[in-house]
Amino acid sequence: MTQLTRRMLLGGAAATGAALALNPIPVRAAAPPVGKQATSFYRSKLGSFEVTVISDGVRVAPIPNGWVKNASQEQVLAAAEAAYMPKGSLVAPFNPLVINTGSKLVLMDTGFGPGVGPTVGQLTSVMAASGIDPKSIDIVAISHMHGDHILGLKNADGSLAFPNAEIMVPAADWAFWMNDDNAAKYKDPFNTAQMGFNRKIFGNLKDNVTQYQPGKELTSGITAIEASGHTPGQCVFVIASGNSKLLFQADVTNVPDLFLRNPDWHVMFDHEPEKAVTTRKRIHDMAAAEKILVHGFHYPFPALGYSEKAGNGYRMVPVAWNPML
Numbered sequence: 616m617t618q619l620t621r622r623m624l625l626g627g628a629a630a631t632g633a634a635l636a637l638n639p640i641p642v643r644a645a646a647p648p649v650g651k652q653a654t655s656f657y658r659s660k661l662g663s664f665e666v667t668v669i670s671d672g673v674r675v676a677p678i679p680n681g682w683v684k685n686a687s688q689e690q691v692l693a694a695a696e697a698a699y700m701p702k703g704s705l706v707a708p709f710n711p712l713v714i715n716t717g718s719k720l721v722l723m724d725t726g727f728g729p730g731v732g733p734t735v736g737q738l739t740s741v742m743a744a745s746g747i748d749p750k751s752i753d754i755v756a757i758s759h760m761h762g763d764h765i766l767g768l769k770n771a772d773g774s775l776a777f778p779n780a781e782i783m784v785p786a787a788d789w790a791f792w793m794n795d796d797n798a799a800k801y802k803d804p805f806n807t808a809q810m811g812f813n814r815k816i817f818g819n820l821k822d823n824v825t826q827y828q829p830g831k832e833l834t835s836g837i838t839a840i841e842a843s844g845h846t847p848g849q850c851v852f853v854i855a856s857g858n859s860k861l862l863f864q865a866d867v868t869n870v871p872d873l874f875l876r877n878p879d880w881h882v883m884f885d886h887e888p889e890k891a892v893t894t895r896k897r898i899h900d901m902a903a904a905e906k907i908l909v910h911g912f913h914y915p916f917p918a919l920g921y922s923e924k925a926g927n928g929y930r931m932v933p934v935a936w937n938p939m940l
């Protein structure tokens with residue numbers, strides 16, 4: 616058996632040095648660093664369906680005090696640090712999903728759209744790089760009406776980013792967010808911002824959206840399931856083809872290193888925190904028991920994995936990267 620010793624390493628280096636001296640490699644100019652992340656999409660098969668996860672981008676931001684209402688700042692920072700996030704900050708990814716069912720091209724949630732920040736709003740450009748023309752999207756299925764899931768419906772000039780698509784929104788979210796009495800009632804900064812985003816996106820589209828109810832089959836093979844709590848009307852989508860199933864869990868849990876591991880935590884974005892906890896456990900107990908592949912909008916790219924019970928919560932087991940379809 617060969618053992619690698621320090622002497623062998625040094626000897627090897629000396630031999631290499633000697634070889635280099637005899638055959639000098641021409642000196643080339645240093646390559647400048649590229650300085651930006653690659654366009655990120657990931658494609659896989661689900662039965663006869665084709666699934667493409669498209670990164671809208673990632674945000675890295677300091678975790679504010681009170682971000683989790685029922686845990687101390689120390690606990691939250693420790694959970695982020697245990698996940699090797701930059702000290703004091705949260706790394707939050709945004710991952711819309713495209714399903715090609717063979718007869719329909721369905722986009723699930725849209726990311727931030729243009730103008731929100733340099734590291735997000737990349738959905739349409741990455742989609743085009745993945746070979747999908749935004750004009751060919753037939754349905755945009757919205758899980759819930761928060762800014763990071765709806766703002767990408769429009770281009771910078773206010774035109775529709777997916778001009779030929781039917782836009783489907785959960786009826787209970789529409790009733791809540793488009794109600795002007797609620798806009799007057801929920802005056803905190805977060806809800807005020809969301810009310811503004813919904814008016815900006817949907818203000819001139821009131822007659823051009825389809826409201827759906829939980830249980831509705833949005834198109835053949837894609838069914839909406841009730842998952843409220845995070846918002847009044849959030850739905851998740853079960854995508855089924857042949858014997859294969861994928862659960863688009865939207866924001867039932869946010870970043871998994873914090874909120875799957877601590878499913879009882881109340882992130883400040885949850886509209887009804889106790890209900891959000893109940894929903895989170897119902898959905899992920901089911902996913903763990905049935906070993907369903909799960910997509911998480913705020914999971915690390917490519918945002919696909921499995922939920923397993925662990926400790927007082929769950930752990931996310933990332934899908935094995937598959938180079939072939």
Ligand SMILES: [Zn+2]
Nearest residue numbers: 761763866912
């Ligand atoms: Zn979200």
